[in-house]
């Protein structure tokens with residue numbers, strides 16, 4: 001078994017941790033110090049005059065934000081067609097535009113805080129091995145065109161057996177290219193990829209981004225902002241006008257609580273109506289552990305982000321391999337390229353069962369290594385060197401979309417949570433939307449809204465078990 005060693009956490013500076021040592025009263029309390037909590041703090045401080053307290057159970061940015069692939073991407077894992085079947089085209093396209101707007105929001109945060117951490121904008125490529133996957137991407141492009149979004153580049157191999165069967169209404173939404181071009185874009189000599197989708201991506205250490213934004217906020221808003229680490233919230237008690245949080249031996253009272261907890265870790269919510277929100281909240285998110293490996297390569301090739309959809313099916317739940325390459329300072333002053341690759345995933349019925357200290361099973365490292373050697377590092381002299389293995393918790397919402405907005409049963413409580421595989425830009429977008437809610441603005445209906453009703457859990461036993469653990 002291997003250790004959970006994230007290359008992103010290795011780059012974080014050491015600094016003193018502020019602990020909660022007395023009862024507090026504030027206007028907004030944010031629970032969870034990952035990118036969602038940090039971005040929410042930033043936008044609340046910038047867009048309102050409220051006092052804000054951020055409570056993090058462990059250390060800042062040590063959750064999914066410190067254990068991801070660091071690809072900045074404006075897509076939903078679930079895909080536009082699948083979302084439109086549930087929400088309709090109009091809400092889906094509006095949701096896509098919302099996520100894309102987060103590119104500018106991220107840039108604005110970066111420049112406002114005068115950050116100098118590496119943040120590379122690069123090309124992103126997704127490779128597909130089947131007709132069904134290719135047609136699905138063409139349909140997404142068609143939806144983008146119809147919805148007034150810029151179309152993205154799709155390349156189909158001239159040798160693909162289905163070329164003549166591509167429906168006429170997709171003409172103009174793709175280019176036919178020699179098979180060698182597909183291999184070149186995906187940086188592989190594998191011959192089973194038949195199409196490539198190209199779109200903008202970025203690469204960033206999202207944990208380092210959070211650290212720097214927090215330092216900036218502490219300096220800019222010394223009277224209105226406080227961060228407490230090692231401050232686990234166990235219970236939230238909601239009345240009609242206020243919330244009280246039980247944080248170990250102290251309490252924090254606030255007018256609003258924003259949950260940015262990714263999933264839920266031993267947190268219970270008691271509302272004036274009892275435990276209805278609690279049961280619902282726990283039912284909203286289930287978990288997946290994502291496993292990644294990191295390799296060092298000689299510096300030279302430019303940053304890139306590539307996804308390899310080796311499974312020919314179109315189910316959004318199918319796992320795929322995702323690779324990023326970016327310069328990385330492994331030892332002080334020594335620069336390499338870091339290749340980070342994820343793929344293997346493990347479903348958790350309950351996110352409380354995720355253990356961040358758990359060892360990393362060697363079989364996942366071997367799985368990724370086999371993929372890397374077959375697909376990316378095919379040079380017989382082996383040019384890349386294995387260095388890291390890490391895992392992280394992804395909270396998946398029932399509908400595959402981040403939950404952003406007030407709890408319908410008590411709007412004092414708001415959510416910006418649900419990692420859903422791709423979460424950097426959605427968290428940042430979520431932060432701007434939460435700020436509008438807290439300002440009391442009318443916020444248009446969207447696919448990120450917390451559903452009014454939920455279908456009944458698959459069994460009452462899990463909910464009852466959680467309630468009795470309270």
Ligand SMILES: Cc1cc2nc3c(=O)[nH]c(=O)nc-3n(C[C@H](O)[C@H](O)[C@H](O)COP(=O)(O)OP(=O)(O)OC[C@H]3O[C@@H](n4cnc5c(N)ncnc54)[C@H](O)[C@@H]3O)c2cc1C
Nearest residue numbers: 032034035036057063064065068069071233290392423424
């Ligand atoms: C392996 C992996 C690869 C990924 N790759 C990408 C990618 O390439 N691109 C992308 O966009 N997204 C990716 N993601 C998803 C992305 O990392 C997340 O969506 C994003 O970091 C979520 O941020 P968050 O703040 O919501 O959650 P987290 O970063 O998990 O933060 C939640 C925080 O809440 C704290 N918390 C929980 N409960 C409590 C409590 N009761 N009291 C106090 N604090 C609490 C936790 O300790 C944690 O620090 C990946 C995720 C994983 C795991």
